[in-house]
Amino acid sequence: MTTTPDPPLGGNVGPSAEPLTAEQEVLDEAAQVMEDLEPIVDMDPLDNPRRLLLVHAHPDDETIGTGVTMASYAAQGALVTLVTCTLGEEGEVLVPELAHLAADRDGGLGEHRVGELAAACEALGVKDHRFLGGAGRYVDSGMMGLPSNARPGCFWQADLDEAAAHLVAVIREVRPQVVVTYDENGGYGHPDHIQAHRVAMRGIEVARDGSWRPDLGEAWSVAKVYWTAVPRSVLQAGIDALRESGQENFFAVESADELPFGVPDAEVTTAVDGALHMEAKVAAMRAHATQISLDGPFFALSNMVGHEIMGMEYYRLVSGEPGEQRDLDGRESDLFSGVG
């Protein structure tokens, strides 16, 4: 026997049954993720005379694009600070057992990738890693042209100055002499990469202006700003190596000129030789298991021509003076060359 009446069928029974907005859900998830994270940095950043800040869009971008650079400077004792702008919730899941984490299934990929990124940073020797505005503040926008680009809370929809303010707080705290991010096209046109570029450039610009949000710390002027670059000749070497190995469908082109992301060799100012740190980069690639397939092109390249292609990382110096130290191609070989 029951003494309480049943609630009306199909109706909401109170305020707690109100549907959450998508943004609120994201913020709640982020708060949970932050609670679960251990504090990572327990030292004063300014104890390190050389400080490098990298701004990337998704977990795995830091490893694929700048892995040996990060490992190399970390090994030399520089402070390497990574800011990742989203959790990469919209990524494709390449591990069948984890396919349920995909955004179009159960979801949860973002939280999973927080762990992958932590493992990758450990492999690279990078101790200072943050998410822009805290984990989950900005959600992956998905590839350009998808409906997810318009979703509230996605990084593509972020207010530029609000997002830049999160980065300004980091810049003024860490005071990096060198910042690395993408070019205006985000390297290859992904909305989150384009937005990471905009946020990084805006953050650098306003961080040096003491009248801009003085509550975020003392003004700091970044000495050198680099955009990641893949020289066209290196891209061509990769295409040729993959074709010879039977992986030709990855790029689906014969010539690097047909791809939107090769940079003319003459525009590449800087080459970091990280061949000694290839093992760390490969370990970090393995850490991003849902994203980088073991039988895919990145591992194929690292096996075949690793030192020439995966062990060298290239940049364009877009702000600041190039250092005098040069390699045989006339390029800078040290991001900090000429600094302090």
Ligand SMILES: [Zn+2]
């Ligand atoms: Zn990315």
